[in-house]
Amino acid sequence: MARETSLFSGRPSELIGRQVAGYRIEREIGRGGMAVVYRARDLRLDRTVALKLLAPELARNDTFRKRFSHESRVAAAIDHPNIVPVFEAGETDGVLYIAMRFVAGSDLRHLLDRQGPLPLATALRIAAQVASALDAAHEHGLVHRDVKPGNILVARGTDSDHPEHVYLTDFGLTKKSLSLTGFTTVGQFVGTLDYVAPEQISGRPVDGRCDVYGLACVVYETLAGRPPFRRDDDMALLWAHQYDAPPALTESRPDLPAPLDAAFAKALAKAPDDRHDSCLAFVAALRAAAEGGHLPTEVALRAVEPDVAAPQPPPRWAEPVFREH
Structure with missing residues (x-):
């Protein structure tokens, strides 16, 4: 003992x-x-x-x-x-x-506690690296279920273009293990309340879109200085995740581009089917919103592809090589 x-x-x-x-x-x-x-x-x-x-x-x-x-x-x-x-x-x-x-550096929790809200460019760099890690885990059949600032390590990057190198941790013990063994009881779940997806709260099956929700809560906090939902007690917080609309990011940060609100609203949708299909798709939506553009659609991509059936004349610099016979 x-x-x-x-x-x-x-x-x-x-x-x-x-x-x-x-x-x-x-x-x-x-x-x-x-x-x-x-x-x-x-x-x-x-x-x-x-x-x-x-x-x-x-x-x-x-x-x-x-x-x-x-x-x-x-x-x-x-x-x-x-x-x-x-x-x-x-x-x-x-x-x-x-x-x-062993990763030398700090975790995102300590970074936010020390610095407060991050610049948009910094938040997007961190979000992209976490999203890439999560999508890779999903390809191997792992759902993290506890994406939070404390599980995101921020180390020194390689150069001025990559000032941070981000690591996602706590994959060796996914939260499904605890929930299947009696260490959680009916009405409980394993996860952190500020970042937990509605389907985790209600005990429904989860997939990678559960981590899309958690990542969106984390990225929201990196920009707003607080998670999207804050309530006086735990039950009210769980209710908010399940039923309340998230506040627009620009209410806290009016200096940020307004289209970011729509990207967060989609990632924080109550139903998994209404969210982005992957974590990187969510980050791509954030980047497009930050740049004031729109994500290309599949139709738009097809529209700009050349018609391979139609013969194309050679470029002018190639005319001495390609001659008609």
Whole structure:
């Protein structure tokens, strides 16, 4: 019992310096209700990692352990520049763990708390990288279900054109695992209230469009300084996600282009069928709105394609080569 209480009893220092599954724990860098994340040293490869230790009671649930093993393997197989790589996942001394790349920098939550609303160009750069990561996960059959600023890491970019490099994390433990194992009860869900999609609240099936909604809530906050819905208590907030129209972004930021409101309204639609089909499609709509243009439609694209059946004369510079015979 001493080992179990040391993980989640509020005394993280008890693990500092200890070795867990070949990793020497250096310091705590984050915690939630069911996990603690440490900076640790991989003693086999001599590298720094982020080591997530899950609450010991989770390891005792056979259904959870099986889903954890499967989803960790899927997450580790995703090779994407904006997804934190999973190095290893396993169990030691009755505790499940995940070792991931350690990302130096801050998360988006701390960035917003420190700086407040971001410039539109910065918000769009961050949104595009998160959207790309989410769509890649959806192609592998993973739905994140908990897109929030705390799960978005912002590191230093490569140059002035790419000042930030963004990583999406927390894929090694998708929230479906908890909901299928009795760790959530009827009327509850796993997710963060400010960013949760209506279908998650009502217990309906979810797909990638659930993450479109969550991403839209996050991007809205990066621009407005607050999520789209704010209420005095949790039940009122859940009701707002399910039934209230989101406020127009330009009410908080009248300096931003008005067409952005329509892009957010679509991404925050109550019914998944009314949202953008992908996260990158949502970002494309934001960019088009920011530039004052319109997204090209399939019909418009076909209209500008040349008629391949009609012979085309050679360009003038090619006339000496292509001669009629």
